[in-house]
Amino acid sequence: KAGVTQTPRYLIKTRGQQVTLSCSPISGHRSVSWYQQTPGQGLQFLFEYFSETQRNKGNFPGRFSGRQFSNSRSEMNVSTLELGDSALYLCASSSAETQYFGPGTRLLVL
Amino acid sequence: GEDVEQSLFLSVREGDSSVINCTYTDSSSTYLYWYKQEPGAGLQLLTYIFSNMDMKQDQRLTVLLNKKDKHLSLRIADTQTGDSAIYFCAETPAPYGGSQGILIFGKGTKLSVKP
Numbered sequence: 001k002a003g004v005t006q007t008p009r010y011l012i013k014t015r016g017q018q019v020t021l022s023c024s025p026i027s028g029h030r031s032v033s034w035y036q037q038t039p040g041q042g043l044q045f046l047f048e049y050f051s052e053t054q055r056n057k058g059n060f061p062g063r064f065s066g067r068q069f070s071n072s073r074s075e076m077n078v079s080t081l082e083l084g085d086s087a088l089y090l091c092a093s094s095s096a097e098t099q100y101f102g103p104g105t106r107l108l109v110l
Numbered sequence: 111g112e113d114v115e116q117s118l119f120l121s122v123r124e125g126d127s128s129v130i131n132c133t134y135t136d137s138s139s140t141y142l143y144w145y146k147q148e149p150g151a152g153l154q155l156l157t158y159i160f161s162n163m164d165m166k167q168d169q170r171l172t173v174l175l176n177k178k179d180k181h182l183s184l185r186i187a188d189t190q191t192g193d194s195a196i197y198f199c200a201e202t203p204a205p206y207g208g209s210q211g212i213l214i215f216g217k218g219t220k221l222s223v224k225p
Contacts, residue, residue: 033211035213043198043213043215045212045213045214048211048212050211055211056212058212090153092153097158097160098143098155098158099143099155099211100155101145101152101154101155102152103151103152104151104152
């Protein structure tokens with residue numbers, strides 16, 4: 001089976017812009033989770049989608065949003081970008097008790 | 111609240127065993143995980159243990175779980191230079207209903223293996 005894929009891999013934006021990141025889970029996995037990784041805060045849970053519904057949400061402002069499509073692919077959107085949003089954004093798909101991660105999208109906000 | 115603690119650095123010689131330790135606070139966690147991250151890469155699932163087990167072995171990896179002390183360790187036998195990476199401990203927190211779609215991570219332990 002193909003692994004979790006994320007696009008794009010790298011992105012440069014400026015403050016105030018918005019960005020959309022995409023994640024394709026492993027075939028057959030219905031749960032997709034998103035995490036933000038920064039040197040200061042480490043890995044933090046953003047949200048989880050299951051069967052097109054947001055099932056859980058972490059402690060992030062409303063500028064961070066996401067959705068899941070009927071084929072389980074997921075997108076996350078960050079509006080009004082701030083410098084502090086620069087991070088590696090990781091997507092994971094779940095099957096039963098395990099989460100498998102994609103390579104991440106590295107976002108740099110200038 | 112949930113919290114996972116790890117020491118930040120570990121340095122070993124090639125061929126030695128490495129032991130990476132982790133403490134967690136949520137005694138209701140159902141599963142505990144170890145992930146590996148190499149520079150510029152995502153997270154690779156190494157192994158995981160169900161909370162009703164106390165040990166799991168998988169080739170060079172041994173996971174020990176002490177539920178009473180909320181302590182988890184990962185032992186890597188015969189450590190190689192290719193094992194140099196950051197190792198993350200993670201738990202599934204009960205406040206979220208034990209959903210496996212959520213992981214709470216430690217800050218990671220950077221393992222350096224000297225030839």
